[in-house]
Amino acid sequence: MTTVLQHLTDGLTRSMEGDKRVFLLGEDLLDPYGGAFKVTRGISTRFPERVLTTPISEAAIVGIATGMAMRGLRPVVEIMFGDFVTLIMDQVINHASKFRWVYNNNVSVPIVVRTPMGGRRGYGPTHSQSLEKLFLGIPGVRVLAPNTIGDPALLLQNAIADDDPVVFIEHKLLYACHRLEIGKGDLVDGEVEQFGERYPTYNIRFSSKPQISIATYGYNFEIVRKVALEVLYEREIFTEIIVFSQLSPFNLMPLAESLSKSHHLLTVEEGSSNLGWGSEIAARIAESDLNNVKIRRVGALDFPIANTKTLEDLILPSQSVIKKAIYDLME
Amino acid sequence: MLLIRRFEERLLEEFSSGKLAGTTHAYIGQEANAVGIFDVLHKDDIIFSNHRCHGHYLAYGGDPYLLAAEVMGKSTGLVGGRGGSQHIHLRNFYSNGIQGGIVPIATGMALAEKYIKSKRITLVFLGDGTLGQGIIYESFNFASLWNIPVLFVVENNRYAQTTPIEIAVAGNIPDRFKAFGINTWECNSTDVVKIREDSEQAVNFVRSNMQPAGLILQTYRFAAHSKGDDFRKPEEIASNKKSDPLLIHGNRLEKTDREMAESEITWIINEAFSRADQDPYPGSNNLPPILL
Numbered sequence: 001m002t003t004v005l006q007h008l009t010d011g012l013t014r015s016m017e018g019d020k021r022v023f024l025l026g027e028d029l030l031d032p033y034g035g036a037f038k039v040t041r042g043i044s045t046r047f048p049e050r051v052l053t054t055p056i057s058e059a060a061i062v063g064i065a066t067g068m069a070m071r072g073l074r075p076v077v078e079i080m081f082g083d084f085v086t087l088i089m090d091q092v093i094n095h096a097s098k099f100r101w102v103y104n105n106n107v108s109v110p111i112v113v114r115t116p117m118g119g120r121r122g123y124g125p126t127h128s129q130s131l132e133k134l135f136l137g138i139p140g141v142r143v144l145a146p147n148t149i150g151d152p153a154l155l156l157q158n159a160i161a162d163d164d165p166v167v168f169i170e171h172k173l174l175y176a177c178h179r180l181e182i183g184k185g186d187l188v189d190g191e192v193e194q195f196g197e198r199y200p201t202y203n204i205r206f207s208s209k210p211q212i213s214i215a216t217y218g219y220n221f222e223i224v225r226k227v228a229l230e231v232l233y234e235r236e237i238f239t240e241i242i243v244f245s246q247l248s249p250f251n252l253m254p255l256a257e258s259l260s261k262s263h264h265l266l267t268v269e270e271g272s273s274n275l276g277w278g279s280e281i282a283a284r285i286a287e288s289d290l291n292n293v294k295i296r297r298v299g300a301l302d303f304p305i306a307n308t309k310t311l312e313d314l315i316l317p318s319q320s321v322i323k324k325a326i327y328d329l330m331e
Numbered sequence: 332m333l334l335i336r337r338f339e340e341r342l343l344e345e346f347s348s349g350k351l352a353g354t355t356h357a358y359i360g361q362e363a364n365a366v367g368i369f370d371v372l373h374k375d376d377i378i379f380s381n382h383r384c385h386g387h388y389l390a391y392g393g394d395p396y397l398l399a400a401e402v403m404g405k406s407t408g409l410v411g412g413r414g415g416s417q418h419i420h421l422r423n424f425y426s427n428g429i430q431g432g433i434v435p436i437a438t439g440m441a442l443a444e445k446y447i448k449s450k451r452i453t454l455v456f457l458g459d460g461t462l463g464q465g466i467i468y469e470s471f472n473f474a475s476l477w478n479i480p481v482l483f484v485v486e487n488n489r490y491a492q493t494t495p496i497e498i499a500v501a502g503n504i505p506d507r508f509k510a511f512g513i514n515t516w517e518c519n520s521t522d523v524v525k526i527r528e529d530s531e532q533a534v535n536f537v538r539s540n541m542q543p544a545g546l547i548l549q550t551y552r553f554a555a556h557s558k559g560d561d562f563r564k565p566e567e568i569a570s571n572k573k574s575d576p577l578l579i580h581g582n583r584l585e586k587t588d589r590e591m592a593e594s595e596i597t598w599i600i601n602e603a604f605s606r607a608d609q610d611p612y613p614g615s616n617n618l619p620p621i622l623l
Contacts, residue, residue: 067439102413103414107425
């Protein structure tokens with residue numbers, strides 16, 4: 001079985017094979033080390049000219065990639081830990097995301113910034129965050145996150161083929177996960193409906209009459225899936241899970257369709273839930289034509305992520321917190 | 332140089348009479364820099380300019396009408412009114428309004444051109460104020476490590492908006508390049524001919540060695556940084572005007588040639604501004620649907 005990590009490496013490799021304009025830039029990318037989380041392992045050996053290992057200069061790496069993109073190349077940047085994206089914000093917001101539109105569509109900026117996010121590994125407050133919400137809602141920036149129901153390799157290849165800047169969020173725990181097979185394992189009784197081709201949304205339902213719709217993305221789909229089975233066995237609550245590959249901008253339709261049946265919405269993300277991804281979804285649903293939708297959001301508590309496991313477990317959304325939110329919502 | 336001077340004067344006039352909204356950063360006093368350097372560039376070399384980009388754009392050969400329309404916010408402007416004074420693009424000329432943020436981008440452009448073996452070099456503008464931004468030093472490091480053909484041009488006009496260099500820049504400017512092993516040329520003149528000579532050495536070095544270089548131009552702006560933010564002593568400005576680049580180069584010309592240039596440029600500028608004035612503003616039909 002292939003892990004998400006291997007799929008991502010395959011996606012990068014295929015993009016580099018198929019398009020000589022694709023370059024990788026980032027810290028410690030060269031073999032034998034092959035990058036901090038090994039997504040780029042083996043690639044510098046195959047394409048030594050096009051893998052550029054860099055000094056610790058996140059802002060300039062993204063700036064250089066932006067310049068390369070504006071002159072016809074397709075650079076892919078790896079930011080070693082998602083926590084370090086704070087250093088690239090000016091380049092993304094005031095440069096890469098602006099040029100195409102501000103120059104009246106005379107240029108394009110096809111860059112991908114890949115970065116591992118997320119906690120649950122005891123890395124502490126500056127190496128465990130899920131900071132993707134900082135990129136949500138920036139005009140001109142697309143934010144994607146792979147998951148185990150879709151094809152991570154294809155998602156990454158599509159991002160690299162995109163003509164606009166993409167931020168690609170990879171949860172650290174997702175790397176070791178395997179792709180799901182429909183009709184097997186967790187999904188033996190599940191049905192999957194895919195919306196969209198390039199950056200799909202997946203609705204996973206266990207009944208034609210779901211009682212609750214759970215919106216999530218990335219690794220947290222793994223946790224939500226376990227909770228879905230628990231609430232089914234414990235209280236016979238049928239869930240429909242809506243897994244977004246594209247976080248921003250996003251298409252509300254698949255979720256709205258599910259809510260027209262369930263009328264209960266739970267959003268689950270690992271970043272802090274205040275003013276987060278789930279907040280925007282809740283607002284959109286409140287503004288929509290759907291009536292009588294009860295809503296709960298689950299995310300991290302408003303603390304820096306503690307180093308010790310006991311506190312980290314309390315701060316990040318756990319299976320039991322998600323389950324409790326479902327039971328509260330259904331009361 | 333005269334076209335730049337008169338264009339900027341006209342813009343400042345239009346701002347003070349309330350005809351223009353927004354902001355501007357005049358190149359008055361610094362005209363010889365861009366004119367001198369660009370004369371030794373090749374036609375398809377790349378230029379990344381900053382907030383003070385009008386003079387650079389006009390020296391690049393940009394049409395004054397398109398810039399006037401852009402600053403006025405007209406749909407016929409260089410970039411359809413989306414960018415305004417500081418954010419413009421024409422062929423291989425780009426500008427953006429963030430101090431220093433453009434430096435790694437120009438460095439990346441130069442790197443891309445090196446990969447495709449185009450022989451183009453890239454030039455990027457910094458000011459003395461930009462020296463406070465950390466990202467430029469990250470860029471110097473990359474440029475030197477990877478032998479990137481980019482020319483960093485520091486126009487030192489001695490003021491970062493209102494703050495004099497003495498209380499904003501420690502050490503000296505050439506040492507900043509030296510620390511990264513980047514060859515640097517300095518020019519302490521406002522004579523366009525001298526600036527051209529010194530630039531030629533730096534430009535030729537970058538092109539023939541495919542390596543970065545620094546070019547430091549000691550200069551002075553006669554106008555405010557932007558508008559209404561000039562607190563320099565009038566005597567200081569007056570004394571610097573003795574080395575006005577237009578005066579120095581103008582003395583090389585016959586009086587009749589100078590008069591002819593003045594009248595021709597007056598006509599070009601009047602034409603540019605009156606034509607742009609009649610152009611429409613962009614409206615909702617210029618906002619495309621937002622794609623998911």
